[in-house]
Amino acid sequence: MTYCCGILVREGLVMIADTRTNAGVDNISTYRKLHMFNHPGRHIMMIASAGNLSATQSVLHLLESGFENPEIKELEKLVDCKSMFDGAQLIGRAVRRIHDLEGEAYEQSNVKFEVSFLFGGQVENDAMRLFLIYAAGNFIECGRDAPYFQIGEYKYGKPVLDRAVSFDTDINDALKVALVSMDSTMRSNIGVGLPVDIALSRRDSLDLEVDERIDYTDPYFHDLRDRWSTALRQAHLGIPRPPYGKKR
């Protein structure tokens, strides 16, 4: 299982991804799912991946090493894309390429070809953007009304995002909420686990302000979990006692 989230607010972009992969609960491992294609000053491109690890790794390999666009007979790499939209299209083509190569074998093994990607960042002379790319290679772009995307095990961590994040949320608060959302997910699904990779890029900076891995020993994350748990426990204490009785 996996949980990744991207939040695009007025001030910039936050990305977060866990690192747990598992084939059953008795075979877990740690793989990075937040991938960087950065050239500070020119472009910041981040990809968070969910789904079959073999398929996502193959897609990332194509994006990094380049693969031929049959229409123009040229090798295309992600870092050469002139806009985030072009990048999202390229990721979509890479997904379809891997599906063309391996989809039938997946089917024969009764394994569903499941991949999804968050693609966020900014290319010089273009706006900061965040995309969600599906297993068919099609994609959607994040808007202002619900300024975040999630992939993987998204349900546990969604209520806090829905309530605490808007386009005008301070970017450091967005990072806090992303961590709370990740914590809520980890607490309920053992297929999502530490360490967690986080990144933050301010709009038009064309650079990363935060790029860290949070591990079991991280004191801030421990404190955040404690404070959030306490806040949740106390929140309902401020709500008056239910007035209900027997009406029927």
Add this chain to the structure above:
Amino acid sequence: MTYCCGILVREGLVMIADTRTNAGVDNISTYRKLHMFNHPGRHIMMIASAGNLSATQSVLHLLESGFENPEIKELEKLVDCKSMFDGAQLIGRAVRRIHDLEGEAYEQSNVKFEVSFLFGGQVENDAMRLFLIYAAGNFIECGRDAPYFQIGEYKYGKPVLDRAVSFDTDINDALKVALVSMDSTMRSNIGVGLPVDIALSRRDSLDLEVDERIDYTDPYFHDLRDRWSTALRQAHLGIPRPPYGKKR
């Protein structure tokens, strides 16, 4: 879709269920999912149901009208059960009976036979108990370590239960948290909706203290939603700013 939750704390039992049923998003309707088999002073038995409406209705019909136990050749009704455990077994048998009758037809129509039930309450001279009955008719009992069960769309509303409810939680706080959990679910899944049925029975009272339907116009529920949203939005403000930068 459906969301039902039962919480069994030291002081007693809280049950909550939404009322929305849907066949696609373009065909929604309202059906009661919290069913009462009560005889105050003798027994309180409540069943919350999730899954195919036709199957859950058929099961409830068997429980109400009675059906023959082939081993003892006698008609058995839920209200005649001498303990909650006997009741859970009877519900399990009713589920299997309906599956025997209709399971093959479900399969032929490519519809999965999906039902689950929460069964909570107390029978005279027996302890208050809460059971979760699966589609195979097997069941588990709620324990003190995680004193609640959920059926249906359970993920959105689980984080708050995990953090705010323990066996020693005040029963009115448990009802508040159940309402918050329902609200979180309704906010994220339009297949779960108002009105919501709630019930509360104190341990050893053999009666209901609360038995109400909460509708769109309910001022307390509106206030609870507002206060909870505000609390969630403010909770992260009390958490210090993330100290992260670029480590790699």
